[in-house]
Amino acid sequence: MTKNPVETIEVELGIFIRRFIAATTNKKVGNLDRAAYLLLHQISTHGSAGVKALAEEFHLDMSTISRQTAALEQKGYLYRIPDPQDGRAYSMQLTDSGTAELALNKQARLEYLTKHLQDWTLEDQQRFGELLNKFNCTF
Amino acid sequence: MTKNPVETIEVELGIFIRRFIAATTNKKVGNLDRAAYLLLHQISTHGSAGVKALAEEFHLDMSTISRQTAALEQKGYLYRIPDPQDGRAYSMQLTDSGTAELALNKQARLEYLTKHLQDWTLEDQQRFGELLNKFNCTF
DNA sequence: CTATATACTTGCATTATACAACTATGTCGG
DNA sequence: CCGACATAGTTGTATAATGCAAGTATATAG
Numbered sequence: 528m529t530k531n532p533v534e535t536i537e538v539e540l541g542i543f544i545r546r547f548i549a550a551t552t553n554k555k556v557g558n559l560d561r562a563a564y565l566l567l568h569q570i571s572t573h574g575s576a577g578v579k580a581l582a583e584e585f586h587l588d589m590s591t592i593s594r595q596t597a598a599l600e601q602k603g604y605l606y607r608i609p610d611p612q613d614g615r616a617y618s619m620q621l622t623d624s625g626t627a628e629l630a631l632n633k634q635a636r637l638e639y640l641t642k643h644l645q646d647w648t649l650e651d652q653q654r655f656g657e658l659l660n661k662f663n664c665t666f
Numbered sequence: 667m668t669k670n671p672v673e674t675i676e677v678e679l680g681i682f683i684r685r686f687i688a689a690t691t692n693k694k695v696g697n698l699d700r701a702a703y704l705l706l707h708q709i710s711t712h713g714s715a716g717v718k719a720l721a722e723e724f725h726l727d728m729s730t731i732s733r734q735t736a737a738l739e740q741k742g743y744l745y746r747i748p749d750p751q752d753g754r755a756y757s758m759q760l761t762d763s764g765t766a767e768l769a770l771n772k773q774a775r776l777e778y779l780t781k782h783l784q785d786w787t788l789e790d791q792q793r794f795g796e797l798l799n800k801f802n803c804t805f
Numbered sequence: 806c807t808a809t810a811t812a813c814t815t816g817c818a819t820t821a822t823a824c825a826a827c828t829a830t831g832t833c834g835g
Numbered sequence: 836c837c838g839a840c841a842t843a844g845t846t847g848t849a850t851a852a853t854g855c856a857a858g859t860a861t862a863t864a865g
Contacts, residue, residue: 532788533780535795537772540686540779542802545704547683549725550805553820553853562821565684572677578844586688588823593845595821615830615843633676640679641672643804649671651797656674658794663681665782666689692822692851701852717813727854732814734852754812754861 556635558602558628562595564636567604567621567629575608575618604628695774697741697767703775705734706743706760706768714747714757743767 530538551561559567569584570576578596582589596619599605604625610616621629644652669677690700698706708723709715717735721728735758738744743764749755760768783791 532791532795533776533783536783536791536798537775537779539795539798539802541704541707543798543805544683544686544690544700545724546802546805547679548687551683561683565680568680579842585684587821589844590824590846591822593843597845610843613831613843615828617844636676637672640676643801644672644675646804647800651800652671652675654793655797655801656671656678658790658797659675659678659682661786661790662782662794663678663685665785666685718811726852728813729815729855730853732812736814749812752812752862754859756813 556632559632563599563604564629564632566592566595566599567625568633570605570619571621571626571629575620577610577616577618579616581619599625695771698771701734702738702743703768703771705731705738706764707772709744709758709760710765710768714759716749716755716757718755720758738764 553560556564565585566581569581573584576584578589578592581596582592585592596605596607600607600619603622605619606622607617607619610618647655692699695703704724705720708720712723715723717728717731720735721731724731735744735746739746739758742761744758745761746756746758749757786794
């Protein structure tokens with residue numbers, strides 16, 4: 528039974544998702560769990576944003592993001608700037624501490640991934656990155 | 667700043683995981699959520715297995731799998747065969763209803779993915795499948 | 806035969822999440 | 836300008852997935 532490529536992708540995605548979730552859920556690198564890491568990462572790379580924007584980006588409820596950001600603010604990784612144009616809105620920005628913590632995390636993740644991909648050719652690494660990006664773009 | 671491929675992969679994996687989880691958590695296709703689908707899929711493709719084996723495969727606690735399989739048994743998608751050699755152990759097997767439900771789900775997922783990948787060349791699809799597989803193999 | 810290990814279940818606590826209600830602020834039509 | 840409605844965010848509550856710990860029944864080793 529020769530599978531069509533889409534079928535292969537479906538199976539492999541299933542395996543991948545299961546393992547990735549198992550490997551990252553409830554596991555912290557330093558002080559950041561997966562959700563916190565992704566939040567800080569988003570703000571770091573796409574600039575400061577409010578609860579609503581982050582909720583939309585992550586497809587989560589505003590209440591969830593509100594709690595997560597409050598926790599990160601509590602830990603001193605974020606601070607909020609009131610929006611000068613809109614008294615209801617805030618903008619989240621990284622503190623120095625948040626930036627440092629994010630960098631530590633990113634490094635740990637890169638080291639892990641690098642080890643994981645050490646036997647891959649550079650070309651395969653590049654191709655995988657490109658295809659993942661392509662996949663994400665059409666999500 | 668030209669990123670090395672591993673860095674690209676790290677970023678894209680983050681985006682991917684976030685979106686995939688958002689798209690599949692708490693969403694059922696037919697009667698199966700993601701966990702149930704993966705459980706039935708595992709049993710279907712790798713043969714009947716006990717709670718312990720499934721827990722190890724998924725890197726989840728036995729208690730979690732115990733509850734999930736109990737729920738699937740309740741719905742009539744699984745049945746358990748006592749292990750003839752070991753009075754403590756069981757083996758989970760799909761019922762016809764479970765097989766049918768799994769097939770329905772798989773088809774829905776394939777349709778979704780096919781639509782998602784419709785603009786990809788066949789070569790890119792094959793490559794993506796291969797690279798995902800390669801990635802999973804070294805997890 | 807007793808002690809210990811194993812397969813599984815169940816009770817309990819924790820956590821992430823969504824939804825709904827609420828507060829405060831903004832906007833728009835008269 | 837005012838009242839109605841919309842919007843950004845917070846908080847209360849319910850639910851669901853999970854892990855850990857304790858319990859049950861069976862196996863195994865000495």
